[in-house]
Each structure stands twice: as C-alpha cells, then as structure tokens.
Amino acid sequence: MNKEGWTTGELAKVLNAELYGSSDIHIHQVLTDSRRLSFPTDTVFFALRSFKNDGHRYIPELFAKGVRVFVVDNIPQVHRSEAVFLLVKDTMDALHDAASAWRSAFHFAVLGITGSNGKTVVKEWVHQLLHHQFRIVRSPRSYNSQVGVPLSLFHMRSGHELGIFEAGISQIGEMEKLEKLIRPTWGIFTNLGDAHQEHFANKEIKLQEKLKLFEHAEHLIYCSDVEMVRNAILHKFQDSKVQLLSWGHQKEHSDIWIEKQRTKGAGTKLKVHWKSKALDVHLPFTDDASLENAMHALAFSLAFGVGPKVLLDGVKRLSSIAMRLELKKARNDSAVINDSYNSDPQSIRIALDFTGQQAQYSKKVVILSDLEQSGVDDAELYPMLAEMLEHRKIDLLIGIGDRISEFRSSFQIPAHFYPSTSAFVAELPLFDLGDSIILLKGARRFAFETIAHHLEERVHQTVLEINLSAVAHNLNYFRKLIRPETKIMAMVKAFGYGAGNYELANVLEYHNIDFLAVAYADEGVALRQAGITARIMVMNPSEESYEQILEYKLEPEIYSLSELYSFHRSVQHYSGEMQDLAVPVHVKVDTGMRRLGFEPEQMERVADEILAMPGIRVASVFSHLAASDDPSESAFTEAQISTFRDAAARLESGLGYVVIKHILNSSGIHNYPEAQFDMVRLGIGLYGISSVSWERHHLKRVSRLITRISQIKSISPGESVGYGRSFKAERSMKSATLPIGYADGIDRRLSNGAGEVWLNGQRAPIIGKVCMDMIMVDVTTIDCQEGDEVEIFGDHISIYEYAERTGTIPYEVLTSVSSRVKRIYFQE
Numbered sequence: 001m002n003k004e005g006w007t008t009g010e011l012a013k014v015l016n017a018e019l020y021g022s023s024d025i026h027i028h029q030v031l032t033d034s035r036r037l038s039f040p041t042d043t044v045f046f047a048l049r050s051f052k053n054d055g056h057r058y059i060p061e062l063f064a065k066g067v068r069v070f071v072v073d074n075i076p077q078v079h080r081s082e083a084v085f086l087l088v089k090d091t092m093d094a095l096h097d098a099a100s101a102w103r104s105a106f107h108f109a110v111l112g113i114t115g116s117n118g119k120t121v122v123k124e125w126v127h128q129l130l131h132h133q134f135r136i137v138r139s140p141r142s143y144n145s146q147v148g149v150p151l152s153l154f155h156m157r158s159g160h161e162l163g164i165f166e167a168g169i170s171q172i173g174e175m176e177k178l179e180k181l182i183r184p185t186w187g188i189f190t191n192l193g194d195a196h197q198e199h200f201a202n203k204e205i206k207l208q209e210k211l212k213l214f215e216h217a218e219h220l221i222y223c224s225d226v227e228m229v230r231n232a233i234l235h236k237f238q239d240s241k242v243q244l245l246s247w248g249h250q251k252e253h254s255d256i257w258i259e260k261q262r263t264k265g266a267g268t269k270l271k272v273h274w275k276s277k278a279l280d281v282h283l284p285f286t287d288d289a290s291l292e293n294a295m296h297a298l299a300f301s302l303a304f305g306v307g308p309k310v311l312l313d314g315v316k317r318l319s320s321i322a323m324r325l326e327l328k329k330a331r332n333d334s335a336v337i338n339d340s341y342n343s344d345p346q347s348i349r350i351a352l353d354f355t356g357q358q359a360q361y362s363k364k365v366v367i368l369s370d371l372e373q374s375g376v377d378d379a380e381l382y383p384m385l386a387e388m389l390e391h392r393k394i395d396l397l398i399g400i401g402d403r404i405s406e407f408r409s410s411f412q413i414p415a416h417f418y419p420s421t422s423a424f425v426a427e428l429p430l431f432d433l434g435d436s437i438i439l440l441k442g443a444r445r446f447a448f449e450t451i452a453h454h455l456e457e458r459v460h461q462t463v464l465e466i467n468l469s470a471v472a473h474n475l476n477y478f479r480k481l482i483r484p485e486t487k488i489m490a491m492v493k494a495f496g497y498g499a500g501n502y503e504l505a506n507v508l509e510y511h512n513i514d515f516l517a518v519a520y521a522d523e524g525v526a527l528r529q530a531g532i533t534a535r536i537m538v539m540n541p542s543e544e545s546y547e548q549i550l551e552y553k554l555e556p557e558i559y560s561l562s563e564l565y566s567f568h569r570s571v572q573h574y575s576g577e578m579q580d581l582a583v584p585v586h587v588k589v590d591t592g593m594r595r596l597g598f599e600p601e602q603m604e605r606v607a608d609e610i611l612a613m614p615g616i617r618v619a620s621v622f623s624h625l626a627a628s629d630d631p632s633e634s635a636f637t638e639a640q641i642s643t644f645r646d647a648a649a650r651l652e653s654g655l656g657y658v659v660i661k662h663i664l665n666s667s668g669i670h671n672y673p674e675a676q677f678d679m680v681r682l683g684i685g686l687y688g689i690s691s692v693s694w695e696r697h698h699l700k701r702v703s704r705l706i707t708r709i710s711q712i713k714s715i716s717p718g719e720s721v722g723y724g725r726s727f728k729a730e731r732s733m734k735s736a737t738l739p740i741g742y743a744d745g746i747d748r749r750l751s752n753g754a755g756e757v758w759l760n761g762q763r764a765p766i767i768g769k770v771c772m773d774m775i776m777v778d779v780t781t782i783d784c785q786e787g788d789e790v791e792i793f794g795d796h797i798s799i800y801e802y803a804e805r806t807g808t809i810p811y812e813v814l815t816s817v818s819s820r821v822k823r824i825y826f827q828e
C-alpha cells in the first residue's frame, strides 16, 4: 500500500480475497452506499449486508454508472466477465481489514474520542483550536460506527500530522473492533450517559466496553468529576502504560483543576490551574455541556503541547457546531440548506446528498466559498469538487472567493464567480432562484449568514420542527422488529400525519421503503409531481380520480364490487400510456373494523371477477385491525387475523397466483409479530409515537411545536387577561403573549390552566382563554424575554401529555397542527 491508493491486485492481497478479473486497476475511493457514488472509475464498492439491505443488490446499477471493482461474498451472474470481483467470506470484515491496512501506513498522532455525548463537538473544537498549527484529518460529521470509522480512516494521507476519529458503539464487542481500526495514541473519554442503555446490562458494563478504545493508547484525557468514571479509569489504567490526564472541579482528583467558575453575560469565566500555572479561561458559552466539551478540547490541546496563550485565545472564539443539516423554506417556493460550519470535501458530499434527496424542486443550486484547511491541495481540490457537482446534476454554482474563482475553468456546469460575499449579494436580485433547492456551504470568514438572510422567508414565530433523521431511525427500529423479508408500507396519509409529504416521502424513498400509502389520489399525484417514484397505494380512490390514478401510476385500494367494476371500465377506456400490462390493485377485506372492505365470503367472487379483467392484477390483499393496541381485545384481534388468513388464502387460490398479504399497523407489529404475513403498514410509529411505554424509549421524537414570545406584560391584582375576563389576577403577575392559537391547532380546552407550555426550563400555565391566534401564559416566576423560544409540545411537554390534556390521542394532535404553521425540516 502507499499513499496513492491501491491496485486491485494489492487490495486482493490485503483482503486475502480471490480475485476475478484484472489485478492492475487503480482504486482511490471506497464506497459502501451506492447513493454516494462520485468517482465511478476509481471506486471500489464493498457490498455490505445488513439486517434488511444487501449491497449486492446495487451492483448492476453501479456497473451501469461505471463502477468496475466490487468486494463481494458471492459473485453475481451479471457482468462476470467485464467487472473485477474480489471474493471474500464477509464483506464487513473485509472493509475493516482494508481500513486497518490503510491506517497502518501512517505514524502520526491519532486521537480517538468516545463517550456518550459530545464526541462530534469535542472533535470539531480540537480542530478549531489546532488547525492553524497542524494538518488534521478527522471523521466527517459523526461518522463513528462500524462502517463510518473505516470510511473516515481512508481519508488519512501522508501529509497529515494529527488524526481525530470518533468511536460510537451500541453493543458489546463493537469497541474492540473500532480500537483495532483506529489504534488511537491519544484518547478522550467525554462522558457516560444513558443512551443505548438497552443493549448493555448496566452502566458499568457500558463504561467498561467504551474504555476498551484506550487499551493501547499512550495518553487518556477524562473528566474526574463523576466518581464512577474516575474510579473505573483509575482502576483500569493506573498501572498501565496509558498516561492519564484528568480535569475537574475537585482539586485532589484533577491534574487540571477548575478553581472558580462564574457566568458572565453570554459567557463563562474560569480560573484553571495546570502544572503550577493559573490560567484565565473565557468561554463563549454558559451551558454545562459546552463547558465540558470545551474543557476536553482544551485539556487535550495543552497536553499535545500547544502554548496556553494561543489556546486561551482560541477557546474564547470557539463557535457552536451545527449538528444538523437544516432545510428552511425560502422565498419564491425555494428552500435553503445552510451548512456552513464545516467545509471539507466529505462534508460537502454529505450535504450534496441531502440536497439531492429534495427532488421536488426544479433546480439545484450550490453556493460555495473557498475551502479552507481542507487538507487537500487546491489543484486537486477544485477539480474534484467540480466533478462532484457535475455528478450530482447541480444546475448552477455560485463560487465565492479568490481561490475558487481561479479554478473556474474546472467547472463545466453553469457557474458564476464573485470575489466576495457582498459582491454576490449585490447581484442576488439578478438571479432566478425560484423553485430551487439552494445549498450554502461557506467557510466562516465568508459570512454566508448574510446570503441566508436574503434568501430565507421572514422568520416565522411559530414552527413545527420535523426531524427527518428521527423518521429514518424509527423506520429502522421497526425493520429490526420484523423478519428481514417482511416488506414495509409507510402510511403518509393526511400530509404525513401532519409532518409533511414530500420531505417525508423523500427520506423514506431514500431508505428503500417498499410502498407508500396515502388517503386520496391528490396526495399521490402531489408526491409523483415532486419526483417520488416508490409504489403508492391510494386508500380512498373516488371515481373522478381514476384517470389520475392511471396517469400517475398510483395503485388503488379496491373494497367493493361496484368500485371494482367502475375502475375496470376506466382501465378499459384509458387512452394514456399504461404502466404495465395490468394495473396493480390492493384488495381490502373487512374482518371486523366495519369500515371499508369486502366481506370475507366474497373472496371467491372477487377472484373470479378479477380473473375476467385482464387489465387488472391483484398486488396485495389486506385488512385493518380495530384494536391492535389493546391487550384486553386480543381475542377479537386474533379472530380478525385468522379470518384474514383464511380470506387471503381463498383469494389467492381463486386467482391462481401469490399476492402480498398484510394486516398489521404500528401497534400490531409488536403485539402480534406472528401476523406479519408479507408486509406491515407502519403509520404512527414512524412519527415516533407508540401505545406502549417500553417502545417509546426506542423511538425518536419527530415533531416539536415551538413559538416565540411576542410580548411580556405586568398584570396588577384585579386585572383580567383575555376574552370574557375568565382569568383574574389575584396578585401581581407577569404574563407572556404567544403567537399561536386555536387556528394553529391549539385546542381551546387548554384555556385557563388546563394547558402548559415549556419556557426557559420551566412550565408556564396558560391563563385566560385560548384565542384564535394567540395565548397568554403565566411567567411570573420565569426569567424570560420577548423573542424567547417556547415549546408547545416536544421534549419537555410530550405529545402523550399534550393529548391527554386535550382529551384526545397523539394521532389527532399530530394532524391538527394547521397548515399555516410552517414546517422546518432537518437532518442530524
């Protein structure tokens, strides 16, 4: 191996693989996710298998895009003679072997960071503190998993002087593997929290597992304030070769001792002692988590040999790390993704992927500044970016800065270049950026906030935040619960349970969902127009919508003979292009819900009729459970399931072909796992809601409804607040008026103390009646200001609690946030 990459022959040796095909193809890029392809000709694709997905499936698609080298555990039939295959026993092990061999070629210092929280921030802050003095390679974003770590290590090059890699685990046995890969010479243990507790018997076991990262390190930095962590580290490493460096508030336990700490304005001042020196540390933060992260970064940098003077100056300017890619609605039906904290090529690739997922916009625009501290020479960097943009089919590039302008001829796509941000902003009105998705990626000194400010819609006071990463997490949680071969239909009816349709459908499609389901044909048409290509079932197709169903290749639910006949007539008369020889339909059987569906006895008749309709084919047969969430109705549910099993079998035997069978909704998935049949229909669970409390810990909250204080008033004893004077102050009070009312979905039953909001760490009861556009809350004991953020529901006031207070269920809460409330989407 050398820094230039590998030939296929060399890689085969590293992997101990059987090589089929040429041994002298040069490879420089490692790919595990087919969607992230940028440089087909010198890429090797590792076909990984996971519980649900199989990378081998993507080989033909990648071959068509020009990839020629594949690491596989099974040689596919296609392209046997044209591609190069490296045959191994386990492709994940092979990825680790390759990364480990790559890592061995470098002998500079490597810092490994683990712990429950703060890994990414500590990594970025060490980088912020040291990048002027060292050439650093680090994990992109939070690439810290069994796949993310190897991919990060492949970014190591011979010019680097320090590597910083995160390690994250969720199970026993994983850290040993990551330790072998990263082989850190330095370590930081951030802290021990409760995340992922479910896979560990207890906290001590989790801690011991995490500490395995440092077994061969030379130095370990940790916070000595928590007794359990301190004792475990001392016990494990005291007599080892690992040199310990602790920081904390207790003098006797800390090499770096924080003697004094006080908040001043928006910052914190610390008096810190280290090696008989007293240092005055100023942090631009006041929260405990930032203090902890900053102290870790500072302690490492001091021990790494950087002078305190330079460091204290750097610490003062640490800037918060945007951990998420946020998509905001912009003017003229556009949207902006502002991702300016990080501007290395890997993070650009990730942001481009997110941009690429937003298929509903007609144009993709990237605004990019000079890249600083990318660790790659400009002459290599800009042509590489040019290729990336071209490959992702970006329609327009705006390049800002001298360096990127100098390389303008590398960019083949339409592009404009400006020396500075202000020069571009002056010409911004000349650009047509309507119906576009716009990615902003700029180094800090280019202050891209000003561009964002010009593009974004006026900030809305009240927004529903939707965490798209949480949706993906929840989908994967349910994938693990079901058998690997069971398909999933995601229910995105009713505007995705209030969480939005395209944005959500995009994420689901990106994660290879099998089917989507909507209530009405219009919703399906809107998804198609936004570029969604997944199969879509329509649950309430009306006769007027049949043309659209056929035109947009939607698949109707059929629940009665009269519906079947009239749909068949439309198929016969349809003059447009047909998707297939036969249109897929979904037969609904009523097994006890008494809502929509054929009676079970009608199955033979339905089969006969459909067999006589050559233009129609049954894709699936399904039924819906009335009480899958209620254990006391399990006898009824079991009866529904058995009626369905029997009806489906009779339909299939009448048709003479096999169809997909499905009956379970979200709560059915955990309560009746034996009734998965071929597919499950996942609704509320996707949005992070469960009817059982143990499952709530596994799901991530998706939606958060927030607003901001419009005005604060002092209320004197005897004064009333709001309509009808239903609230009268008995003492002097302070009230805050919030711009959200029943027209936004705040139930009027929450008036006068029935509802509460969360504000600056405390609950504030609603006083007076809920108005159409506003509510007033009691903030007498809360330190707050106009403009402060207020949570209506989210982390502190859960949707469950909110539903209970209004006497309804989470489903209704989610779907009643009115459409005038702006949705903001983000990925973590």
Ligand SMILES: *Cc1c(COP(=O)(O)O)cnc(C)c1O
Pocket (backbone or CB within 6 Å): 491, 493, 539, 624, 664, 665, 666, 667, 681, 682, 683, 684, 685
């Ligand atoms: C809405 C719906 C679902 C999803 O139900 P959840 O309880 O939200 O999982 C499944 N099947 C049908 C027919 C539905 O209408």
